[in-house]
Amino acid sequence: MNYKAIRARDAAMRGIFLFCAIFAIFALGCITVFLFAEGLPFISRVGLTNFFGTRWHLSSASYGILSMIVASLYVTALSCAIGVTIGVLTALSLFKFCPRRLVATIRQLINLLAGIPSVIYGLFGITIIVPFLRDYISPVGIGYGILAASLVLAVMILPTVVSISLDALNAVPKNYYEGALALGATSEQGVFKVVLPAAKSGIFAAVVLAMGRAIGETMAVIMVIGGSPVMPRSVFQSVRTMTANIAMGATELSGDAATALVATGVVLFVFTLILNVSISLLRGASQ
Amino acid sequence: MTNSFKTIIITLVTAFLFVACTGNAAPPVVTTPVTTPATTAPTTPTAPAFDTSRSISLTAREDGSGTKTAFMEIIGLKGKADPANIVIQTGTAGVLSEVRSNPGAIAYESLGYVTSDVKALKVNGVAATVANIKDGLYKISRPLSIVYNEDVLDDQVNAAFFAFLESSEAQKIISDKGYVSIVDNSKAYTIDGSLAGSIDVSGSTSLQPLMILLADAFEELQPKVTINVSGGGSGTGYKNADEGVSEFGMISEEFALEKAPSCTHQIVCKDGIAVIVNPVNPLDNITLEDLKTLYNEEAGASAITKWSGLIK
Numbered sequence: 046m047n048y049k050a051i052r053a054r055d056a057a058m059r060g061i062f063l064f065c066a067i068f069a070i071f072a073l074g075c076i077t078v079f080l081f082a083e084g085l086p087f088i089s090r091v092g093l094t095n096f097f098g099t100r101w102h103l104s105s106a107s108y109g110i111l112s113m114i115v116a117s118l119y120v121t122a123l124s125c126a127i128g129v130t131i132g133v134l135t136a137l138s139l140f141k142f143c144p145r146r147l148v149a150t151i152r153q154l155i156n157l158l159a160g161i162p163s164v165i166y167g168l169f170g171i172t173i174i175v176p177f178l179r180d181y182i183s184p185v186g187i188g189y190g191i192l193a194a195s196l197v198l199a200v201m202i203l204p205t206v207v208s209i210s211l212d213a214l215n216a217v218p219k220n221y222y223e224g225a226l227a228l229g230a231t232s233e234q235g236v237f238k239v240v241l242p243a244a245k246s247g248i249f250a251a252v253v254l255a256m257g258r259a260i261g262e263t264m265a266v267i268m269v270i271g272g273s274p275v276m277p278r279s280v281f282q283s284v285r286t287m288t289a290n291i292a293m294g295a296t297e298l299s300g301d302a303a304t305a306l307v308a309t310g311v312v313l314f315v316f317t318l319i320l321n322v323s324i325s326l327l328r329g330a331s332q
Numbered sequence: 333m334t335n336s337f338k339t340i341i342i343t344l345v346t347a348f349l350f351v352a353c354t355g356n357a358a359p360p361v362v363t364t365p366v367t368t369p370a371t372t373a374p375t376t377p378t379a380p381a382f383d384t385s386r387s388i389s390l391t392a393r394e395d396g397s398g399t400k401t402a403f404m405e406i407i408g409l410k411g412k413a414d415p416a417n418i419v420i421q422t423g424t425a426g427v428l429s430e431v432r433s434n435p436g437a438i439a440y441e442s443l444g445y446v447t448s449d450v451k452a453l454k455v456n457g458v459a460a461t462v463a464n465i466k467d468g469l470y471k472i473s474r475p476l477s478i479v480y481n482e483d484v485l486d487d488q489v490n491a492a493f494f495a496f497l498e499s500s501e502a503q504k505i506i507s508d509k510g511y512v513s514i515v516d517n518s519k520a521y522t523i524d525g526s527l528a529g530s531i532d533v534s535g536s537t538s539l540q541p542l543m544i545l546l547a548d549a550f551e552e553l554q555p556k557v558t559i560n561v562s563g564g565g566s567g568t569g570y571k572n573a574d575e576g577v578s579e580f581g582m583i584s585e586e587f588a589l590e591k592a593p594s595c596t597h598q599i600v601c602k603d604g605i606a607v608i609v610n611p612v613n614p615l616d617n618i619t620l621e622d623l624k625t626l627y628n629e630e631a632g633a634s635a636i637t638k639w640s641g642l643i644k
Contacts, residue, residue: 103395104411176433179389186387186436189419272394272420283419293422297396 077314084311087304096308101274101290103298108305112276114312116284119191119277120266121259124198128259129252131199132206136248139207140214141236152211159204167268170197175269183281189271192280197265202255209254213247214240250327257320261313263288287313382435382614384640390626391430391439392418398538399424402584403440403605404627406472407620413629417637428608435610436639438626440472443604444510452606454617465512465604471620473512473604476539479573479581479595489529489557490579496521496550497600505545512602521553528556535569535582539600543582546600570595615643 088096091108098109135155139148174196179188217240225235241248271283272293285293291306291313298306392414393400404410414420419437421427424445431437431450443460446452452460455471464470478497484490496502499521503513533543540563547559564572566583573581574592587597607618622642625631636642 100413102413105413171429172433179434179436187389187417187419188434267422268426271418272422273414273416273418275416283417285420293394293420294396297394299396302396 080307080311080314083304084308087301087308088311091305096305099276101285103302103305106301108301108308110287110290110305110309110312112274113285113287113290113309116191116270116277117260117286117288117313117316119280119284120194120198120270120286121256123191123195123280124202124259125252125256127195128199128202128255129206132203132251132255133210133248135203135207136210136214137236137241139211140240141232152208155204155207158200163201163262163265164268166197166201167265170194170265170269178281185279185281187271187281187283189269190280190282190284191270191277193269194266194286195280197269198259198262201262201265202258205255205258206251209251210244210248213244213251216247217243246327250324253320253324253327257317257324260320261288261317263292267292287316382612382639382643384638384643386436386639387417387637388626388639388642389430389434389437390415390418391427391437392420392627393427393440394420394422398541399440399442399605402474402538402603403472406474406605407624407627409624409628412627415627415629415631415635431608431610435612438607438609440605440607442510443473443512443606444507446606446608449611450608451611451613452608453615455607455623456619457617460604460606462512462604465602466514470604472607473602474584475586475599475602476511476536476542477583477587477597477599478533478539479535479570479583479587479592479597480579481573481576481594482596484579487529487579488524489527490531492524492527492554493531493550493557493559493580494598496553497546497598501549501553502546505549506542506601509542509545511542512604514599514602523553527554530558530560531580532560532562532572532578533580533582534560534562534564534572534578536566536584537563538566538584538603539582542601567591613639615639618642 091106095106096108097111097114098107099111100107100109101112139152143151170193175188175193177188178193179186182192221239221243222235225239226232230238266286267289270286270289272285272289273283274285274290275282277284287309290309294302294306404412419430421430421439424441427439427441428445428447428450431439443452443462443465446460454460458464458469458471460470460472465473480490480494485494498515498518500518501521503515503518506513531547533547540561544561547561551557551559566585569578569581569583570588570591571581572578573595581592581595583597584603589595607623609615622636625634625636628635
């Protein structure tokens, strides 16, 4: 094979690799353009007060998604409050307090949780959590709502929180902990007062990542949230998140109503974008 | 190696425990409905006592669903929004599983999809049965019809499709899809090999999905015929049939001559919607007015929120 042929082949392969690299960016570009080109004109046509109003009623051309934004934020906040508390404490336990022999096993099992499809979480929620809340916890006899969705999501985000927090804790130099002990601190004081604060930017990244997962989760949420497009006033009340709104209507609606779903997608996209940018900033800050 | 082995063992044990636990928990949910179908319904309250102070858990379908549109239209709430406390299920299966598992739930579903483990209520004292829908006694039903100018039947292709709609093949599709067939003693369609041409059908989006299936079946029998089925709504159905734009228009309401003066109509099938509750619920009958109050967003002070408001 002569030199020229090899050069040509190299160039061709370089082209293919470049195409692969660009493909993902191209897809991102397409989705962004589609969302904004369809959604923004719609929002400006129906008006901000209509679109960010509280009434979603398609036959009277009311496309208010404020109640869904609020519901999405509530679900995200509550699920992170539960998930992050359990997750960070789990990470701390695996970091110092758990019998050494169990650490690898527990970690692998928690990671296994990440591999369960979200529809299974939804199924678990709808067959176990919702009836349980309805029959034993809820004062109004309704199991659907923010609490059910948050409990399901809290379990879903556990693996993210645990593994990233644990990595962050492990990344803290050993001599911080040893130094604390040398100064007379107990092991608990060393972990909680020295190592944990030192790992806080990593743990914060875990929280933001978990929030991204929680706000974007659709399937598991749609099955346990209830779906009524009203402003949340209780955790035991049928409400609708932005993701549920899009998924519920996507196959049934047409015309303006379908475009309203794209516009909902724009808002959701902006929220996830903010979360992703803040992750990058946090990562940048910690390095 | 040993680590992953250990993991697998622990996973299996966990999974087994989980299955064992849920396996024990599940039967009561499943078996109680099965033992109390409509047979014990009238007077003997053998089922576990039903707490009438329980909230009514209103269940509905998502916006855009044909069943929802039909139901809201028939009970007189066309285009109205759902009450705030509604729980929305995005499919027939979701509605059924909610009613099956939640003693306080009430929902509506196309009659053809209602299974024996939920209880269909009488409406205004009339049971939701195929016979009652055929006779027009059961209120939450409506005819799905085609409207056409009688002249179009002079055309062989149109006449053949018209005949096909009454054939046993068509009736089978109608029943299989959960609609109520109103043709007794239907005969098999006779294929005419020489038939070729195209038919345009447009109108009601409620009839459209069924019509597409019927058209597909017809095209399979008569490969040289193509049928275009499009939507637009009942109004479009009347208009297109009257103006000759389509050979057949589809409507999902009682035929109104003034909307298409040159046309006549033929009922393709009927669409019945059952109101369903959990089998442990002692309620047997509901009035249309109560249903309207339940599903009315603007019911205000007259809203019924507890089962005691319905069970007297």
